[in-house]
Amino acid sequence: MRVAVVWNHDNSGVINRFGKPRTEFDNRETVESVMAALQESGHETLLCEGDKGLLTRLERFMPPDAQARPSGMVFNMAYGIQGECHSSHVPAMLEMAGVPYTGSSPLGHGLALDKVTTKRLIRDGGVPTPNFRVMRHGTESADDLRFPVVVKPRHESNSLGLQLVHEPAQLRQAVEVIVTQYAQDALVEEYIEGREICVALLGNGEPEVLPLVEQDFGDRETRLMTWEAKNIAVAAPQKICPAQIGSNLATILRNISVAAFRACQCRDYARVDLRIDRGGQTFVLEINSMPGLSTTSSYGLAATTTGHSFSSLVNRILAIAHTRYFGIGIP
DSSP, rough: OEEEEOOOOOOSSSSSSOOOOOOOOOOOOHHHHHHHHHHHTOOEEEEOSSTHHHHHHHHHOOOOOTOOOOEEEEOOOOOSSTTTTGHHHHHHHHHHHHBBSSOHHHHHHHHHHHHHHHHHHHHHOOOOOOEEEESSSSOOOOTOSSSSSSEEEEEEHHHHHHHHOGGGGHHHHHHHHHHHHHHOEHHHHHEEEEEEEEEEEEEEEEEEOOOOEEEEEEEOOOOOOHHHHHOOGGGGOESSSSSSOOHHHHHHHHHHHHHHHTTTOSSSSEEEEEEEETSSOOEEEEESSSSSSTSSSSHHHHHHHHOHHHHHHHHHHHHHHHHHHSSSSOO
């Protein structure tokens, strides 16, 4: 089958500069590994930039047959170039053009990328999440919040802009930093002291829950997954998989992760990040609708622990998406 791997690397393929430019991209090594994994399974591949020329390239690579049926699929790794709801841009283009693809729909990515909407949806579904407020000035009342609080941009990913604020007097400046640097509201939520767990989900309907991953912060003072902790090797906490958690608590974590996956209308695969406080209460922090797949990522580690190679994981995601579209596995 023809499979185009779509990513964002060169952000020059736009008509105009509009909105905030993206800074999050998959590294080339991971993308090339995905290409190699697909080729191992006999697929013909093409690497495409997710920009204004995407549909022209896809039409040449996978022209429709006489009945206008798709002749290939996209393995979507595109986070977008600029503007709001950036992760939804490439899926929206593919929906419009009638090209099947892996991962969440534009709606699913949009819901997951909006941290406030995520929290409201999962809370309405009975899933616990830290108390929060949305702020634009930092002078809004925070009387109902317990300090310290975590302050972060409403629409960013990869922990960009994340700050830990210990005193109400520091809140205004923290919110102003978010509004000034990211041109969006700040999400202010109570900091949950405790263990951080990542839950990787694979599939649809009744998604498979992969082994739980714990971020082990050791004795470090800041026990948060900051941008540095995610992207700088020396700052990264050790990952423990499978996490050493009792069976009853593990079942709770799995159930609320699946509930969050469904509430945010995710598809095929996603990762839910949670905290367990000192009293054993669980809280969903957020959901990532397009988690990194590298073997060093939390999702990749969970997949490896359950028995997947990198190649089998990539091809499993493709097969799950194919079944979702066509009702059958890949011939």
